[in-house]
Amino acid sequence: GQQLNQSPQSMFIQEGEDVSMNCTSSSIFNTWLWYKQEPGEGPVLLIALYKAGELTSNGRLTAQFGITRKDSFLNISASIPSDVGIYFCAGPGSGGSNYKLTFGKGTLLTVNP
Amino acid sequence: GAGVSQSPSNKVTEKGKDVELRCDPISGHTALYWYRQSLGQGLEFLIYFQGNSAPDKSGLPSDRFSAERTGGSVSTLTIQRTQQEDSAVYLCASSFHSGGAEQFFGPGTRLTVL
Numbered sequence: 001g002q003q004l005n006q007s008p009q010s011m012f013i014q015e016g017e018d019v020s021m022n023c024t025s026s027s028i029f030n031t032w033l034w035y036k037q038e039p040g041e042g043p044v045l046l047i048a049l050y051k052a053g054e055l056t057s058n059g060r061l062t063a064q065f066g067i068t069r070k071d072s073f074l075n076i077s078a079s080i081p082s083d084v085g086i087y088f089c090a091g092p093g094s095g096g097s098n099y100k101l102t103f104g105k106g107t108l109l110t111v112n113p
Numbered sequence: 114g115a116g117v118s119q120s121p122s123n124k125v126t127e128k129g130k131d132v133e134l135r136c137d138p139i140s141g142h143t144a145l146y147w148y149r150q151s152l153g154q155g156l157e158f159l160i161y162f163q164g165n166s167a168p169d170k171s172g173l174p175s176d177r178f179s180a181e182r183t184g185g186s187v188s189t190l191t192i193q194r195t196q197q198e199d200s201a202v203y204l205c206a207s208s209f210h211s212g213g214a215e216q217f218f219g220p221g222t223r224l225t226v227l
Contacts (some may be wrong), residue, residue, distance in 0.1 A: 033215070033216075040218050042218030042219050042221050043204070045215060048215055063140065088155065090156075097169075099163070099169070099208075100161065101158065101216060102170075103156045105154065
């Protein structure tokens with residue numbers, strides 16, 4: 001089945017620093033989704049990407065859909081303490097199973113004030 | 114509220130007991146999904162409902178797991194004869210229509226089987 005590899009697994013940074021994380025796949029995706037999950041909460045959708053090469057921003061967050069359609073990255077600029085959480089990439093299944101999201105294992109972000 | 118709601122937020126049960134987990138999707142969303150998140154693991158697809166179509170149950174890990182969706186809205190996930198390996202966070206999501214994009218998640222139910 002499809003697998004998503006996220007890196008790094010965890011990051012510990014100082015407030016104000018920029019952050020970059022990425023996700024790679026063994027197969028092509030037509031959509032890339034980035035979610036953030038805080039303790040005790042469900043994942044919250046941050047950015048959705050639908051087109052190869054697409055670069056989309058949401059405030060301090062920027063995500064790109066790789067040209068090969070097998071990767072995506074998420075950047076966070078000028079991090080703040082509330083950016084703490086686990087960031088997941090996700091993509092839909094292929095063909096008739098495009099409602100089944102496959103998730104990466106997540107990047108745990110810790111921001112030191 | 115406007116989001117997906119789930120109940121209970123936490124459930125502790127003894128091995129062998131049955132449990133029911135409830136999900137109220139966002140109003141107007143026709144697609145509903147259940148996922149499981151185990152410690153240290155990503156989210157694992159369990160089951161998918163879309164309108165009046167037959168659900169996709171291919172992700173259910175065993176026949177102890179079942180789910181139903183009544184009236185195209187509320188869904189219940191039932192785990193019979195719970196085992197310790199069933200301990201996990203069970204997340205429900207809904208979307209305006211099927212197609213994988215933009216699924217909105219509830220806060221989850223944390224299940225602990227003793």
